[in-house]
Amino acid sequence: MKPAPFEYYRPRTRSEAIELLERHAGEAKVLAGGQSLVPLMNFRLARPGRLVDLGSIGDLAYIREQDDVIRIGAMTRQAEVEDSPLLAARCPLLVEASRWIGHRTIRNRGTIAGSLAHADPSAEYPAALVALDGAVVASGPAGERIVPVRELFISYCMTSLEPMELITEIRVPAVPARTGTAFVELSRRHGDFAIIGVAASVGMDDEGRLRDARIALAGVGPTPIRCSAAERALEGQHPGEKLLAAAAAAAAAAADPGDDLHASADYRRAMVEVFVGRALASALSRIGGS
Amino acid sequence: MGHEITLEVNGVAYTRTVEPRKLLTDFLREDLELVGTHVGCEHGVCGACTVLLDGRSARSCLTFAVQADGTKIVTIEGLAQGRELTRLQQAFWENHGLQCGFCTPGMLITATELLATDPAPTEERIREALAGVLCRCTGYQQIIDAVKAAAAGSP
């Protein structure tokens, strides 16, 4: 199918883009990589009257670190996140999450901000950002505001961004010393949407006790779900099989997935337990020396 | 309401006027009469529409022609040099890597990108890289054999 007609704008600067969004508020949609929006438009499930293409704005793609905070420009392609040596060293969770996003061809065009703004709860970056306690910089006519991701995701494909705001930067803390991370996903075929996904990060203190555990789930609710009970179960404990199993069970109990064509709620819940266990074991095995 | 775009396709510069909603796939096929890029699903999952956009594989069905303004595109028609097939194309020929040929442009473009970045991929790596292009005829084995043969240098 072909998309419905729309008007197309290609601003050269951020302020031009924001001005366009403000002028056409409600009718305009941002076009970043297009890998989620254009399929919807081709099916005519989405029919924005106007598209504001960010592709010509020069300074929106970058990956840098400053004071232990990694700043990633909104238009940084998912493939660039995947390939980044800086992120491999300083935020490996994002690199690992990237590999699960569709296929390389999709990642060549898809952007990190686009994935977050689209807010599909089955997507990888939203869960990874929730586990990392990241934030986005939302730029609008009134200026910039920092939105922690726990305040960003509201429901299926819904964020707290105003219609005339766009994400210009993503911020995540650099991985602390003695911390291991893992991203694991269950899908029918490689590259399919996640049935469930798990982003995990866990640190260890000098006495070998776990600290700062973070577990976020994709695909089990209207937004990524943090497993606070499971995280608390791990805090201050020495790692062990029974502990990890208890945490995985707590995570499954916290999940409230729905039934759909791809998997039943029961199956999803059962898989949360399995995959949280795997993610935690994997993250633990990656805790290096300080 | 047309937009003028200028882009390079297979080394040739073109300037045309297009509607914003015109997909790159349809621009290539209709406006430039390069029908080697195929229309399969129009939502990015089958891979038959895959082209190289500024050196990277991209779904032309998920790209508006207006977005391709100022870019360099390589389609299946741009792989061979005249009548001389690339090593990869030759390997597809020798290893029966195609039957109906519908997915073949997508397979070749994607495999071209793979071998450019990873000249000696493992079978698992080849399978992973090609997982985004669907074939209904071959069962994939001969396609993988073809890519392996091309990587090894002797079809």
Place this chain on the structure above:
Amino acid sequence: MLIAGEARFDAEPERVWAVLLDPSIIAQCIPGCQELKETEPDRFVARLKVGVGPVSGQYEGTLRITEKQPTTRYAMAFDGQGGVGFVRGTGSAQLRAEGGGTVLDYRCEVEVGGALASVGQRMIEGASRFLVNQMFDKLRAFVARGSAS
């Protein structure tokens, strides 16, 4: 698919019932409702523009009240068509007084078809629940408004 749950109101069942059966109020509570017109007793035509995130569709349909037991039970059937697909089903609401307020148990059997259902399979149930919750939030606001006056 089944969408079922419980909605609580800070007013007695008579008040909630009055709101439920007021088309001018219901029209403001149904997400995206552009028009709700009674064509015959207990029969309505509706036009909605409703969606979740970037996906939205225009629907036209009918709503029939099939059961009315004042202040206790209410059932209806709906059938809507739109460019992106169709939505049809039945719904019932059971009201009871509890602790000075009302508990409304609702149960909706919904069938969604067309492009919306095939592409949006993963999200249909969740998005539907979201819209139903939105509707009850608005209903609650109307009920509260009435009680205060």
